[in-house]
Structures are given as C-alpha cells and as structure tokens.
Amino acid sequence: MFLGEGDQFDPSFDQSGRRLAYFFHNSVDAVNSVALIDFRDVPDVSQLGLPDSWSPQGQDLIEVWSVILLLQNLGSVEGGVAVISSEQDTERAVSYLKYHLVMSGHRLTLPVPLVLGNRLSDVQDSLVVEKDYTQFVEPFGMLGEVNSRESVLEGFLSTYHVLENYMIRSEVSSALSNTTGRSFQRVRDFKRLGQQTDASEVSHLTKLFKQCWDKTIGATTLSAYLENTFNTTKADPRWNENDFDKFLVELGVLNGSGNQVTFANGFNNAESVRNNFAKLVYSIRCSIVHNKATEFHLSNEELSREAIRVLVIVELCLPVMQRIAFGLPSSAPSTNPIFYVRRELMFY
Known part of the structure; x- marks a missing residue:
C-alpha cells in the first residue's frame, strides 16, 4: 500500500x-x-x-x-x-x-474549457439582408461545429478546419478570375486550378492571411484587429516575454530563413506580427495534430502546465482566426478572396 x-x-x-x-x-x-x-x-x-x-x-x-x-x-x-x-x-x-x-474508460486529464465570449457583435451588425449568402451554406455548417466545441484544443482545430476550407476556396476563386468572358470548362482551366491548389498548407494559410489583412471585417480591418488583440494579450497578467519565447521554441516556429522566431525577432512590431502570425497558427495546429516522439505535442495536460499556452491560443490566435472564419463571408464580394463570381464554382 x-x-x-x-x-x-x-x-x-x-x-x-x-x-x-x-x-x-x-x-x-x-x-x-x-x-x-x-x-x-x-x-x-x-x-x-x-x-x-x-x-x-x-x-x-x-x-x-x-x-x-x-x-x-x-x-x-x-x-x-x-x-x-x-x-x-x-x-x-x-x-x-x-x-x-x-x-476502464476513465480519464487522466480534463479538457481545458474554452471561454471566448462574443467578440463578433460588430460583424453581425454589418450583415445586410439584400446580400446573397447562399454560396456560404457549407462554411456556415462548419461554423456551427465551431460553436459546439467546449474545449480549447477542439475549438482551435474546428476553427482551423474552416480556414482550411477558405484556403482552397480562395485558390479556386483566383483561378476563376483568369477565365473572364468564358465558362470554366477547358482542360487547361482545371489543370491550372490543380496547380494553384498544389502547394504546402502553410503557404496556403499564409496567403489567406495576407489576402485578409487589409479587409474590413465588421468595424475594422483584420490588420488593426490583430494589432489591438496582440496589445491586449501583452497587457494580460499571464503574459511573459520569456515564456512566450519558450512556447515559440517548443512549437518550432521558424522564419523564412529557417531561424527560430522569438518575440524580439518576429513579434516586436505590427508588421512582424502579421508576417509570422500564420506560422504561429500553423505550428500550433501541427503540435495538436501530430504526436511524434521527437516533437512537442500540445495535449490538454501540456496546455494546463503553462499559462502562456492558453493565453496565446485563446486570447491571441483564436479571436483573429474566428474573425476570418465567421467574418469573411460578410466582406464585400468585389474584394472577397473566397467569393465565387459564378455559381458553377460551388461544385468545386
């Protein structure tokens, strides 16, 4: 005993x-x-x-x-x-x-509960009845799934799944822009579409964020929203620059040159935050999904160990990710990267 x-x-x-x-x-x-x-x-x-x-x-x-x-x-x-x-x-x-x-079916850890609050009221207030949202019915179903998630890790992954949908959707929309004046049906049209979607996931995610930074979603641009959200995160009592750097190292967030990203070298001003935000989101996604013996796996147990981990995911990443996920369908069609000009593209 x-x-x-x-x-x-x-x-x-x-x-x-x-x-x-x-x-x-x-x-x-x-x-x-x-x-x-x-x-x-x-x-x-x-x-x-x-x-x-x-x-x-x-x-x-x-x-x-x-x-x-x-x-x-x-x-x-x-x-x-x-x-x-x-x-x-x-x-x-x-x-x-x-x-x-x-x-015996018991648990050794409990999920870390997700508490976000309503940060999308200004986006909802911007919706107008005369705009046609029919083509976004599938994403709306995915957003309903996001709302059903009660834990941090599940909420993050469900939101990321919506962004995955938007990544490819934006490529399809972009391919369509090169077929102006004729139908999208030629073999080379489909070949070009395949080439545009055949890229790394982090490249697609980075491109999606770049397309959205200057877009007005709700009452402000996404870029301004990110800057304000990051400032709010840094003002939180749980924030610690050294802990943030440690988390970046655990996640393996690297810049374009393959060097380790830190707060001082990657998150010290608005532009650098925008440039590295997609890498941070993608690294968190990989850390949750993958569980290789040689890599850091972000489980509920690990999430609970360090306050900075929950802070970065819940107060920084998720609000911006959900701003795109929930708000992009409301953006003006003329500049919306995921808007299909032709209805037949909904099949793709």
Missing part, C-alpha cells in the same frame, strides 16, 4: 468529468489486482462509491485489502491518496494503476 499527499498524485476522472474517489480492478489473481482511494474531495468514507450490500468473495480480495488497510491507516490518508497494489515500487504501481484506469 502506498500513501501520499494529494499533490503527489494526479487526479483521475470518470467519463462525466467527476473525480474518481474510488477505483479497483480485480484481476484473475490477487497479485495483479489494484485499487485507488482518493480522499481529496471525499469528506467521509460513505462517499467512496462502495456498494450498499457487499459480501466479498473469490476475486474480491483487493476490496478486502482496501478496507483493512484503510482502517489501519486512517490518519495517514486523510486528505491524501492510497494506491493499493502488490507492487512495492511507487512509480511502477502508479503506472500500473493508470493503465487500468484508461483501460
């Missing part, structure tokens, strides 16, 4: 997000059985989740051990945690317990 203070053991949770106060697994032999008793949120033993009528027998030995050892060590476990296992090495016992927890 291993007893420890609460801060020595990370809490575990059931599928509803409630902290597990009691867990046990009865293996086919007693040696491989394991149990957890967490007193941090439990004022009395009656709330541990033990059955009302309990008659242990056969494989229920781990429960018997739990109760006996609990009674012998009540003073030691008050406000702490007990891991009951035949394994004498604490680290190995805890690892074995965690394996059983996840195999």
